[in-house]
Amino acid sequence: MDEKVGIIAVAQTKYEECKEGVDLSEMIYEVVKEVQEKTGLKFTEDGTGIDSTVTCSQDLWDGRTISGEWAADVAGAHLRPEEKVAGDGVSGVAYALMQILSGHYDIVLVTAYRRESITNGRLVEWMSVDPIFHRMLGLDFRSAAALQARRYMYKYGITPEQCAKVVVKSHKNAKNNPYAQAPKDLSLEDVFSSPILSSPIRALDAKPVSDGACALILAREEKAKKFTDKPVWIKGIGDCYDVHFLGDRDLADCDSLMGAAKQAYRMAGIENPVKEIDVAEISEEYSYQELLWSEGLGFCGRGEGGKLLDQGITKMTGEMPINPSGGSLVGNPSTVAGAARVVEAVLQLKGEAGARQVPNAKTALVHGIDGVCGQVHHVMILGI
Amino acid sequence: MARKVAIVGIGQTEHKTRHPECSHAELINEAARRALEDAQLTIKDIDAVLNGNMDLFEGHNLLDTITVDGSGAYLKPGRKMNTGGTTGGTMVTSAWYHVASGIYDVVLTIASEKQEESGGNTTSAIITCADPLAYRPFSTGAVGALAMVAARYMHDTGCGEEPGAIARVKAADNALKNPYAHLKLHLTLEDVLESRMLIYPLRLLHMCPQSSGACALVLASEEKAKKITKKPVWFKDHVISHQECFKRPLSPDPTPSMISQTDAARKLYQRNGVTQPRRDIDVFEMYEPAAWAEIAWMEDFLLCERGEAWKLVERGVTALDGEFPINPSGGVVSTNSIGATAMVRVAEAALQIRGDAGAHQVTRKEPKTAVATAFGGCNWTIMTLLSKNLD
Numbered sequence: 001m002d003e004k005v006g007i008i009a010v011a012q013t014k015y016e017e018c019k020e021g022v023d024l025s026e027m028i029y030e031v032v033k034e035v036q037e038k039t040g041l042k043f044t045e046d047g048t049g050i051d052s053t054v055t056c057s058q059d060l061w062d063g064r065t066i067s068g069e070w071a072a073d074v075a076g077a078h079l080r081p082e083e084k085v086a087g088d089g090v091s092g093v094a095y096a097l098m099q100i101l102s103g104h105y106d107i108v109l110v111t112a113y114r115r116e117s118i119t120n121g122r123l124v125e126w127m128s129v130d131p132i133f134h135r136m137l138g139l140d141f142r143s144a145a146a147l148q149a150r151r152y153m154y155k156y157g158i159t160p161e162q163c164a165k166v167v168v169k170s171h172k173n174a175k176n177n178p179y180a181q182a183p184k185d186l187s188l189e190d191v192f193s194s195p196i197l198s199s200p201i202r203a204l205d206a207k208p209v210s211d212g213a214c215a216l217i218l219a220r221e222e223k224a225k226k227f228t229d230k231p232v233w234i235k236g237i238g239d240c241y242d243v244h245f246l247g248d249r250d251l252a253d254c255d256s257l258m259g260a261a262k263q264a265y266r267m268a269g270i271e272n273p274v275k276e277i278d279v280a281e282i283s284e285e286y287s288y289q290e291l292l293w294s295e296g297l298g299f300c301g302r303g304e305g306g307k308l309l310d311q312g313i314t315k316m317t318g319e320m321p322i323n324p325s326g327g328s329l330v331g332n333p334s335t336v337a338g339a340a341r342v343v344e345a346v347l348q349l350k351g352e353a354g355a356r357q358v359p360n361a362k363t364a365l366v367h368g369i370d371g372v373c374g375q376v377h378h379v380m381i382l383g384i
Numbered sequence: 385m386a387r388k389v390a391i392v393g394i395g396q397t398e399h400k401t402r403h404p405e406c407s408h409a410e411l412i413n414e415a416a417r418r419a420l421e422d423a424q425l426t427i428k429d430i431d432a433v434l435n436g437n438m439d440l441f442e443g444h445n446l447l448d449t450i451t452v453d454g455s456g457a458y459l460k461p462g463r464k465m466n467t468g469g470t471t472g473g474t475m476v477t478s479a480w481y482h483v484a485s486g487i488y489d490v491v492l493t494i495a496s497e498k499q500e501e502s503g504g505n506t507t508s509a510i511i512t513c514a515d516p517l518a519y520r521p522f523s524t525g526a527v528g529a530l531a532m533v534a535a536r537y538m539h540d541t542g543c544g545e546e547p548g549a550i551a552r553v554k555a556a557d558n559a560l561k562n563p564y565a566h567l568k569l570h571l572t573l574e575d576v577l578e579s580r581m582l583i584y585p586l587r588l589l590h591m592c593p594q595s596s597g598a599c600a601l602v603l604a605s606e607e608k609a610k611k612i613t614k615k616p617v618w619f620k621d622h623v624i625s626h627q628e629c630f631k632r633p634l635s636p637d638p639t640p641s642m643i644s645q646t647d648a649a650r651k652l653y654q655r656n657g658v659t660q661p662r663r664d665i666d667v668f669e670m671y672e673p674a675a676w677a678e679i680a681w682m683e684d685f686l687l688c689e690r691g692e693a694w695k696l697v698e699r700g701v702t703a704l705d706g707e708f709p710i711n712p713s714g715g716v717v718s719t720n721s722i723g724a725t726a727m728v729r730v731a732e733a734a735l736q737i738r739g740d741a742g743a744h745q746v747t748r749k750e751p752k753t754a755v756a757t758a759f760g761g762c763n764w765t766i767m768t769l770l771s772k773n774l775d
Contacts, residue, residue, distance in 0.1 A: 002486060023517075052624075058445060059466060065440040065513045066468035066761050073628045079647045081624035082764075083474055086439070086446075086466040095463065095478070102484035103386025128445040131501070132407060237487070239461035241433075244452050259459050267487075371449035 001267065005100045006224035006231025007093075007382070008217050009035040010343040015181040015212040015331045018117035024062065028113045029074040031215035039217055039227045041107065043076030050217065051105035053082040056092035056112035056335055060124045075111055088283070089214060089339025090368030090378035094237040096218045106220045112339035113213035121209065129372055130244060141285070141372055142206065146198035148251040148373045149288040153200065155252040156303030158291060160200060164191035165309055166287040167204050167329060173316055174326025176355035181210055181331025191287075205287040210331040214339035216346075232346045235363075236270070236381040238263030244375060257296025257367075257377040264365075265298070268381035273298050273320075273365070274313065277381075279348050279358040280322045281341035282367040284329060289374065290314075290322060293367065296377070316358075324348065324356040338368025338378060349384045388774060389483045390609035390616035391734045392490075393423025393602030399566040399595040399719045402500040408442065409454030412496050415598035415724075416456055419492065423602040423612055430602070431488040433457035435496075436465045436475040437723035440509040442501040455494055468513065469671065469760025471495055472599065472727030476768060477622055479603045489605050490612075496598035497723040506594050506722070513761065524583070526673055527591060531583035534676035538585060540691065545585065547694035549576035552589055552675040552717060554703050559714025561704075561743035566595040566719040576675075590675045590717070597721035599728045606774070617734040620753075620769040621656055623648040627763035644765040645684040645757070652755075652767045653686065661687050662701075662708045666751035667736045669729040671759040672716050678702075682710070685757070685767075709746045712736065726758030730768055737772045 011034035013019075019027060036042065042049045055071045062070060068077075068084035075082065085092040089112040096108040125140040152158055167186060174183035184190075186204065194203040217227075224231040240259035243249055261273075270276050282297070284290045291305030299320070300308040308314060314322040325344040328337045345364035347353040363383045370376040395418025397403075403411055412435070420426060435448040435455050444450055448457065448464035455462075467474040472495035479493035499506055507525035514523040534548065553573055559565035569575075571589065579589040602612075609616040625648040649661075658664040668687070672678035682693035687708070696702060702710040713732040716725055733754035735741040752773065758766035 059439040060443075060445040063512065064516070065438060065509050066466070068467060069513060069515075069761060072626060072762075077626040078628050079625050079644060082467075082626050083478065083624065084465060084467050086436075086464045087448075091463050095481070098481040098485040098487065101386065101486060102481040104481065104484075124445050127443055128449070130450050131444060239432075239463065240459060241449070241452050241457040241462060243458055244450055256459065260461070263461065371446055375449045375452075 001101065003101060004221040004233050005097050005218055006221065006233050007346050008219050008224050008227045008231050009038040010216045010346045011035045012179050012214045012340055012343045013212045014179050015210050017181065017209055019115060019211040024070040024113060024115055025074050027213045028071050028111055031213045032075050032109065032111055035215045035217050041217065043080060050076060050107050050109045052099055052108045053077060053080065054092050054096045054108060054110045055082060055084045056087065056089050056339060057084065057114060058086050058335060060127055061114055061119050063119060070113065071111055075109060087370045088335055088368035088378055089337065090342060090366055090380050091239060092339065093216060093342050094239065094378065094380060097234050097237065100218060100220050106223050108218045109215065110218065111213065111215045112336045114333035114336050115211040116209045116333045117211050142201065143198045144246060144372045145286045146201050147246065149200050149286065151251040152288055152292055158288065158306045161188060162291060162306035162309055163205060163287040164188045166290045167191045169315060170323060170326045170329040173324050173356060174330040177325045180326045181208065183326060183330050201286055207285045207328045208331045210333045212333055212336055214336055214343050216339065216342060230350050230384065232349045232382050232384060234380060235383045236264040236268030238379040240377055242375045246373060251373055253302065254292060254296035254374060257293060257374065260377040260379040261297045264379040264381050270381060277320055277363050277365045278361040279324060279345065280320060280365040281325060281344045282322060283337045283341060283369045284327055285334065287329060297367065321358050324353065324358055341366040341368060342380065345382050349382060386484045387486055388606040388618060389480050389603055390618045391601055392604045392609050392612045392616055393419040393425065394731045394734055395419030395422055396564050396599040396728060396731060397597045398564050399597030399721050401595065403498060403596045408447065408498045409451040411498055411598050412451050412494050413454035415496065415600040416492060416494055419600035419602050425602060425612065427456040430456065430460065430490055430492045432482055432491045433460050433462040434465065434475055434479050434491065434493040435462065436471045437496050438466060438468065438471055440512060441497055441499050441506060441722060456492065467760060468764060469722060470726055470758040470764050470766050471723045472725055473758030473766035473768065475727055476601065476730050477766065479601065480619055483603050483605050489608050491603050492600060493603065494598060494600045495724040495727040497721040498596045499594045500596055527582050527586060530674040530677055531586040533680050534585050534674065537676060537680040541694055543694040545577055547679055547697050548590055548676045549573045551678050551697050552576045555675065555711060555715045555717045558704055558712050558744055559718035562714050565714040567593050586674060586676065592673045592716045592720040595719050595721040597724055599724040599731050601727065601731060615738045617737045618771045618774050620771045621652060622766060622768045623651045625765045626761065642681060642684045642763050642765065644763045645681060646686060648765045648767045649686045652769060656769055665753050665755050666749060667712065667733055667746055667754040668708065668710045669713065669733045669754065669756045670710055670715065671726055671729055671757050672711065673720065673759065675717050678710060704744060705747045707748065712741065712744045712746050726766065729756035729758065733770050737770055
């Protein structure tokens with residue numbers, strides 16, 4: 001990247017199982033208003049305000065075709081641009097970065113939102129798999145994830161204890177996060193005694209239903225410094241697709257994540273991720289995914305995700321903490337999850353993460369997913 | 385510094401009511417292959433693949449992930465966009481950002497719709513775009529909204545039914561010359577004026593069809609574009625302008641004019657020194673979901689004075705051999721694979737600039753500049769300005 005683009009303000013709602021009493025637009029308004037108040041930026045047309053809006057949502061989840069319209073009234077779509085990325089928040093932030101680098105806009109608002117509580121999510125996931133060969137099997141993301149967990153555990157000898165330790169760590173970290181949905185004091189036994197959803201995945205291994213929204217403002221370097229002393233710079237991005245049919249890939253490996261990470265590391269000049277990255281916020285909808293994604297991100301070798309966890313490298317006091325926020329396992333809507341990861345990483349790099357602050361964090365990795373069994377991965381490197 | 389970007393490859397499928405012979409991935413693949421072939425590239429030359437449609441029209445979520453085998457996105461970066469009827473236009477602007485940002489050099493962007501997979505009930509999907517509390521109970525989808533446009537225009541100008549029929553026959557004549565068009569009808573004015581009334585004054589033949597089809601473009605940076613093709617079509621500018629849903633029905637002003645279209649036109653013309661649009665623009669590909677919309681929106685796009693458009697249409701100004709050809713492709717009333725439609729406008733405008741439109745190439749002059757528009761959502765607009773020349 002020839003030019004620098006910074007994140008100048010972030011906001012997130014508290015994540016809740018069901019946000020009763022607000023509709024989607026009102027939920028979006030809460031976070032958009034907050035980033036506008038933090039920067040004093042308005043939706044003006046004269047080059048002094050926010051030039052463009054990027055939304056992240058999915059029509060089927062929101063029960064509305066063109067579900068960007070939930071944001072239109074509250075995110076400034078009156079005689080201004082709004083474009084919807086129908087995918088994860090990390091992808092949406094990368095899109096805003098490209099809007100700015102392309103020279104079209106200087107300041108861009110990104111908002112990601114979802115109320116999972118109003119939709120039958122398993123039905124939407126079922127509609128996200130191939131309609132001819134997979135849908136008649138009744139496949140949804142959870143049953144597919146169970147296949148992936150089984151294959152991963154079998155191939156590399158990952159144990160149920162190692163997966164359960166991810167859950168315990170996530171909830172422990174989330175206790176320090178005022179936005180977290182429902183952090184609990186858990187033991188391994190609590191995880192093992194929670195009901196089986198789709199073997200080997202138990203209720204506490206899976207992300208819960210969640211409602212919430214995030215907003216961020218990105219700005220070109222010369223403008224970014226007007227609004228904050230500490231912009232957080234985007235240093236690298238990477239996105240990568242894998243094949244769709246589960247039988248066409250080895251579910252115990254994640255080639256597309258390795259591809260996305262490689263692009264982002266090359267752009268950011270990172271050679272040794274564990275040494276050079278101070279904190280990672282990654283998207284895991286099931287406990288095994290933190291271990292598998294750690295391998296794809298190159299934090300350890302293939303099959304060594306469990307060992308990385310056992311060594312304590314990824315705990316709060318470790319060399320490279322993963323998910324000080326608690327992550328999606330404690331509750332973030334998917335799609336919003338990636339945006340929440342960016343928001344959390346920004347707070348860490350600005351030293352504003354409160355009780356969950358990682359000391360002296362200067363470089364952060366954020367990661368987002370789309371599709372079945374992590375078919376699409378998005379990686380972003382942020383720094384100060 | 386942002387880079388200049390050009391279209392270097394164009395491909396589309398034949399648009400039909402149904403494509404029972406192929407899956408959605410295969411439909412996308414056909415358009416993508418044709419675009420790559422046109423650019424004389426292979427998928428190995430592509431740095432990122434973008435893929436968009438309107439989810440509810442097929443009942444598929446995350447279509448980009450389901451159709452990876454067809455789009456060529458395997459182990460490549462990319463993203464899916466969805467902005468409603470404007471999706472095809474957004475797939476173009478997003479590919480433009482990707483290349484201009486300097487992060488990717490050559491990008492394949494695809495837009496498609498396979499509407500028969502929803503049982504062909506497009507209106508049910510469109511109705512969900514209305515706010516569920518305030519408007520969904522009495523939304524009638526696109527037909528009702530476009531009937532209001534037509535009724536208001538006829539009321540304000542007293543032009544009678546004839547101009548709508550002339551515009552429709554013009555579109556049919558053009559579509560007969562376009563090998564990819566969906567409806568290929570030999571129409572007379574009487575056919576249109578006697579066709580079944582849908583919602584007064586909108587008749588069946590005034591309205592666009594439900595089509596299935598895909599369109600794909602290859603975009604490249606200046607350096608790459610010059611190596612790839614002798615006939616790059618350069619992007620000059622685009623404007624995106626939306627109008628929030630609540631504005632129109634509650635507005636005390638009953639005029640159903642598209643303020644977002646006028647806003648976009650004003651900005652685009654101002655920024656690019658367009659003072660007399662009909663003189664300064666050579667070809668106009670408009671997203672007109674009904675024949676009457678083409679007439680009313682000529683005025684919204686500032687192509688003529690208020691109350692003048694129907695007279696220009698009657699004089700044949702907008703015909704293929706007219707002074708200001710609008711939709712030489714046959715337009716949206718002939719072909720509407722919704723997610724792809726706005727990209728087809730850009731593709732057709734680019735073909736005109738290249739001089740490669742074949743039988744529907746405009747005849748009065750060799751086009752050097754063209755504008756493509758996108759319409760969607762409540763009142764959402766994208767205008768894209770293309771040019772034969774780099775500067």
